[in-house]
Amino acid sequence: MEQAMSFLEHVQVIQGGMGVYVSNWKLAKTVASSRPGFVAGTVSGTGLDIVYARLLQLGNPGGYISQALQALDQMYDTTIGKEIFETYYVAKGKGPKARFKNVPRPTPKPANGSSGFPLPPPGTKATYTLELDEQLIKLLIAAGFAETWLAKQGHHGLIFINFLHKIEIPFMYALYGAMLAGVDGVLVGAGNPDGKPNMCNMLANHEEVYVELNVLYKESGEKFILPFNPKRFDNGRLTAKPLKRPAFLAIVSLEDLAFSLAKSSTMPPDGFVIENYKAGGHNANPVEGIFKRDELGQPVYGEKDIADLEAIKSIGLPFWLGGAFASATKYQEARASGATGIQVGSLFALAEESGLLPEHKTAIFKEFKNAKDDKAMVRTTMYSPTGFSFKVAMLNGTLADKNIYENRQRICDIGLLQQLGLTKPDAQNVRKLFQRCPAAPVNGFLEKRGMERNTEDKRCLCNALLATIGLAQITKDKNGNEMEEPSIVTIGENLQGIREISCNGQTSYSCRNVVDYILGAGKKFA
Numbered sequence: 225m226e227q228a229m230s231f232l233e234h235v236q237v238i239q240g241g242m243g244v245y246v247s248n249w250k251l252a253k254t255v256a257s258s259r260p261g262f263v264a265g266t267v268s269g270t271g272l273d274i275v276y277a278r279l280l281q282l283g284n285p286g287g288y289i290s291q292a293l294q295a296l297d298q299m300y301d302t303t304i305g306k307e308i309f310e311t312y313y314v315a316k317g318k319g320p321k322a323r324f325k326n327v328p329r330p331t332p333k334p335a336n337g338s339s340g341f342p343l344p345p346p347g348t349k350a351t352y353t354l355e356l357d358e359q360l361i362k363l364l365i366a367a368g369f370a371e372t373w374l375a376k377q378g379h380h381g382l383i384f385i386n387f388l389h390k391i392e393i394p395f396m397y398a399l400y401g402a403m404l405a406g407v408d409g410v411l412v413g414a415g416n417p418d419g420k421p422n423m424c425n426m427l428a429n430h431e432e433v434y435v436e437l438n439v440l441y442k443e444s445g446e447k448f449i450l451p452f453n454p455k456r457f458d459n460g461r462l463t464a465k466p467l468k469r470p471a472f473l474a475i476v477s478l479e480d481l482a483f484s485l486a487k488s489s490t491m492p493p494d495g496f497v498i499e500n501y502k503a504g505g506h507n508a509n510p511v512e513g514i515f516k517r518d519e520l521g522q523p524v525y526g527e528k529d530i531a532d533l534e535a536i537k538s539i540g541l542p543f544w545l546g547g548a549f550a551s552a553t554k555y556q557e558a559r560a561s562g563a564t565g566i567q568v569g570s571l572f573a574l575a576e577e578s579g580l581l582p583e584h585k586t587a588i589f590k591e592f593k594n595a596k597d598d599k600a601m602v603r604t605t606m607y608s609p610t611g612f613s614f615k616v617a618m619l620n621g622t623l624a625d626k627n628i629y630e631n632r633q634r635i636c637d638i639g640l641l642q643q644l645g646l647t648k649p650d651a652q653n654v655r656k657l658f659q660r661c662p663a664a665p666v667n668g669f670l671e672k673r674g675m676e677r678n679t680e681d682k683r684c685l686c687n688a689l690l691a692t693i694g695l696a697q698i699t700k701d702k703n704g705n706e707m708e709e710p711s712i713v714t715i716g717e718n719l720q721g722i723r724e725i726s727c728n729g730q731t732s733y734s735c736r737n738v739v740d741y742i743l744g745a746g747k748k749f750a
């Protein structure tokens with residue numbers, strides 16, 4: 225396997241996965257084709273089912289989705305693409321005031337049809353098999369395929385896909401879809417992805433895989449598993465030929481997780497992205513906890529939160545450094561420390577090709593023109609229902625704005641970040657599965673064994689991140705007035721590169737300019 229992944233040694237820059245649909249196929253494709261083999265483009269795998277269903281309801285802009293879905297049907301002699309298209313496509317698009325039709329919720333149910341789980345006698349073991357709505361599985365596979373397929377058209381560069389470990393349920397289906405389209409690499413952050421490299425291996429041979437779900441309040445001997453058997457799915461149509469096994473890169477913040485993954489009992493990753501707390505998106509929480517805060521309420525990071533690169537190097541696997549590394553100098557510094565290259569997000573998020581709405585790019589550029597200080601522009605917040613800290617651009621009119629946040633009615637109608645848990649045993653000693661989100665209505669969260677303090681200041685990232693790419697749901701505010709779900713913009717702490725490339729916010733730029741800015745214009749790599 226090592227031999228097959230030797231292409232990784234050449235990858236100098238990984239354009240980081242940016243969800244939801246910020247790093248979409250257009251960005252990843254343009255990046256990957258700028259220096260094929262030396263710069264990898266990454267599509268975000270988060271929420272693709274919802275993005276694709278909503279784009280179809282906007283009339284299939286540019287006709288790209290239908291092309292990709294047709295390719296799926298032709299390559300694998302299936303009708304999944306056609307079914308998805310017919311389910312969600314709205315000719316000429318939905319009206320601006322009409323709500324998007326929702327996709328099936330990621331709600332696993334007991335496969336044996338039972339409605340609950342009897343409390344097992346103490347000290348015994350029990351494994352429960354769950355299943356997911358088949359329409360949702362089809363949509364996840366089709367969207368994972370389509371996004372990767374579109375990113376891979378017309379060049380020989382590298383396309384990776386990014387997932388958050390915390391979003392457990394959609395992962396194996398969307399990954400399988402991406403593998404059906406020949407994805408070159410998989411990056412997983414926000415948790416310990418042990419087991420996932422081996423899952424890639426098994427899916428490449430269409431073997432049955434399962435995810436063991438994290439279920440709150442289960443007994444110690446209990447396991448909840450969600451299996452997926454490609455051979456039993458769609459009459460095994462997708463399984464005619466073995467697939468390419470993508471490289472697997474684990475995104476970690478410190479050496480301890482890297483060491484433990486390297487010693488995995490199933491399969492180690494092929495490399496690591498070492499991402500520090502300055503990066504855009506979610507960050508690992510400070511080692512010393514989130515309760516020590518600065519005067520702005522931001523969790524405080526220190527020396528202990530910086531990875532020991534000598535230790536990482538001693539593992540012997542390739543690694544890339546992420547988090548404020550997007551400059552020629554920092555790239556050289558990373559290489560000198562033994563890294564193969566760097567992972568870059570924020571600079572690409574503001575490039576013309578990214579999925580971020582142009583109005584948000586303009587708003588950030590405007591702040592540069594007004595010489596706003598970086599520290600006032602970006603905060604490390606605890607808004608995310610995941611419990612991880614989350615970088616946010618403090619833009620007016622977005623969910624970062626206190627008034628907008630307070631005017632929004634708490635609802636949870638997407639549920640990607642929901643936690644699974646068990647109710648207390650009833651009179652018959654039976655428990656039921658529930659799903660809850662700390663950003664959902666507080667009463668519902670409390671009824672599901674949650675604590676009020678865990679809901680404080682939590683903001684609905686599912687709806688907000690969809691709004692940020694132009695796919696906002698229509699909803700009602702606290703006074704019952706119709707409104708669009710507000711956006712939220714995440715970006716890293718270091719804005720220097722964006723300032724320089726955009727000439728202090730006076731001009732837009734392409735992702736090719738970002739690659740030139742880091743690697744030098746017109747340089748060849750060997």
Ligand SMILES: Cc1cc2nc3c(=O)[nH]c(=O)nc-3n(C[C@H](O)[C@H](O)[C@H](O)COP(=O)(O)O)c2cc1C
Binds near residue numbers: 571714
């Ligand atoms: C808008 C945005 C969204 C991001 N979303 C994700 C994500 O969904 N998953 C992930 O692993 N990293 C995510 N990241 C982190 C990037 O992949 C990358 O590692 C990071 O941005 C590198 O640091 P930089 O922002 O200083 O360049 C995101 C970053 C940005 C700016």
